[in-house]
Amino acid sequence: MRHLPDFPWDSLVPYRERASSFSASGEADAGGLVDLSVGTPVDPTPAVIREALVAAADAPGYPQTHGTADLREAVATWFHARRGVPDVDPDGVLPTIGSKELVAWLPTLLGIGEGDVVAFPRVAYPTYDVGARLAGATSFAADATTAFGPVTRASAPKLLWLNSPGNPTGKVLGIEHLAKVVDWARRYGVIVASDECYAELDWRDRSAREGVASTPSILDPRVTGGSHEGLLCVYSLSKQSNLAGYRAAFVAGDPRLVREILEVRRHAGMMMPWPVQRAMLAGLADVTHVDEQRARYAARRDLLRPAVEAFGLRVDDSDAGLYLWATAGEDCWSTIGRLADRGILAAPGAFYGSAGAEHVRIALTATDEHIAAAAHRLGGPEAAGGFPPLPVRG
Numbered sequence: 069m070r071h072l073p074d075f076p077w078d079s080l081v082p083y084r085e086r087a088s089s090f091s092a093s094g095e096a097d098a099g100g101l102v103d104l105s106v107g108t109p110v111d112p113t114p115a116v117i118r119e120a121l122v123a124a125a126d127a128p129g130y131p132q133t134h135g136t137a138d139l140r141e142a143v144a145t146w147f148h149a150r151r152g153v154p155d156v157d158p159d160g161v162l163p164t165i166g167s168k169e170l171v172a173w174l175p176t177l178l179g180i181g182e183g184d185v186v187a188f189p190r191v192a193y194p195t196y197d198v199g200a201r202l203a204g205a206t207s208f209a210a211d212a213t214t215a216f217g218p219v220t221r222a223s224a225p226k227l228l229w230l231n232s233p234g235n236p237t238g239k240v241l242g243i244e245h246l247a248k249v250v251d252w253a254r255r256y257g258v259i260v261a262s263d264e265c266y267a268e269l270d271w272r273d274r275s276a277r278e279g280v281a282s283t284p285s286i287l288d289p290r291v292t293g294g295s296h297e298g299l300l301c302v303y304s305l306s307k308q309s310n311l312a313g314y315r316a317a318f319v320a321g322d323p324r325l326v327r328e329i330l331e332v333r334r335h336a337g338m339m340m341p342w343p344v345q346r347a348m349l350a351g352l353a354d355v356t357h358v359d360e361q362r363a364r365y366a367a368r369r370d371l372l373r374p375a376v377e378a379f380g381l382r383v384d385d386s387d388a389g390l391y392l393w394a395t396a397g398e399d400c401w402s403t404i405g406r407l408a409d410r411g412i413l414a415a416p417g418a419f420y421g422s423a424g425a426e427h428v429r430i431a432l433t434a435t436d437e438h439i440a441a442a443a444h445r446l447g448g449p450e451a452a453g454g455f456p457p458l459p460v461r462g
């Protein structure tokens with residue numbers, strides 16, 4: 069029997085009920101729950117992607133597990149244009165059925181197992197730990213390579229997860245940090261997998277390089293010194309393209325590692341459906357919808373952040389991604405309770421590791437109306453003026 073962690077979301081139910089019974093005092097707010105606890109996109113899937121899906125609806129044959137050559141080329145082109153990575157080998161690209169499954173199965177796919185260590189950030193998306201457990205490996209939470217102490221090739225972790233921009237923290241790792249990690253990892257034969265699905269949603273200025281996101285990739289030549297050996301970048305279109313329901317993602321990097329992963333996935337039938345492959349290709353080729361979606365989230369963030377601060381929380385990191393990582397310097401459940409009393413459900417930082425026990429994660433993935441209502445309830449100075457008020461119920 070495998071030991072998977074408890075699914076913690078059930079413990080939020082009483083707070084959901086408490087928030088749902090919120091009755092608003094002003095005309096502008098219909099009351100009820102504003103759910104900012106999960107990061108699921110709410111805006112429409114762009115037409116250009118939906119049309120590509122429909123056009124590929126006739127799919128009687130099996131799709132290629134490795135994806136078609138044009139899809140892999142499109143990923144390589146995207147890396148060059150949007151991430152400043154000119155040297156992705158299309159053979160080292162593999163579509164995945166969303167990135168969560170890849171995160172959960174990567175250790176197993178790489179043959180990592182009992183006695184091996186899989187490391188991930190101390191405050192992290194829980195699936196890195198799940199993946200280690202599914203493989204029967206040992207989980208180790210670390211934010212710096214020094215946390216491992218003196219290691220040898222035998223005792224070093226087999227796989228090190230990075231997540232930049234981070235969920236839940238919104239922290240972005242810089243070139244220098246990434247380069248140091250890669251240097252250390254290569255010395256000890258550690259595979260580095262970097263989960264970068266929020267890279268297009270970096271709220272700092274875009275990089276000096278035209279069109280390129282400010283969040284550096286693990287595959288950036290300034291990090292890698294020109295070789296992708298031992299490195300994998302995990303990416304998803306769920307967030308940037310409102311595509312979570314399609315399950316459209318990919319992994320790219322070291323062609324040798326990708327071949328190894330591909331081999332198992334072929335046998336296991338882990339293949340991206342053909343219509344989704346075509347939809348992902350269309351999504352990668354279109355920049356406009358990503359820019360529009362980024363602008364939507366930026367407006368929501370501009371409204372919500374000052375309101376969260378006016379409520380008395382300090383926002384830490386949160387330079388990129390879809391969350392405000394906020395603290396009142398108290399146990400996160402107290403903050404969750406106080407937010408519920410304003411009709412707002414957030415995620416307790418404790419869900420992401422004990423180092424998050426005094427933070428809450430507040431998502432930007434809600435409609436303009438709900439974000440405006442949340443800002444109003446929290447008492448943000450500009451709250452009433454930002455978006456149209458929440459329609460009055462009844």
Ligand SMILES: Cc1ncc(COP(=O)(O)O)c(C=O)c1O
Nearest residue numbers: 166167168193235263304306317
């Ligand atoms: C850091 C991180 N990685 C991976 C995922 C999974 O994304 P998907 O499975 O939709 O590609 C998420 C989703 O929230 C995430 O936050």
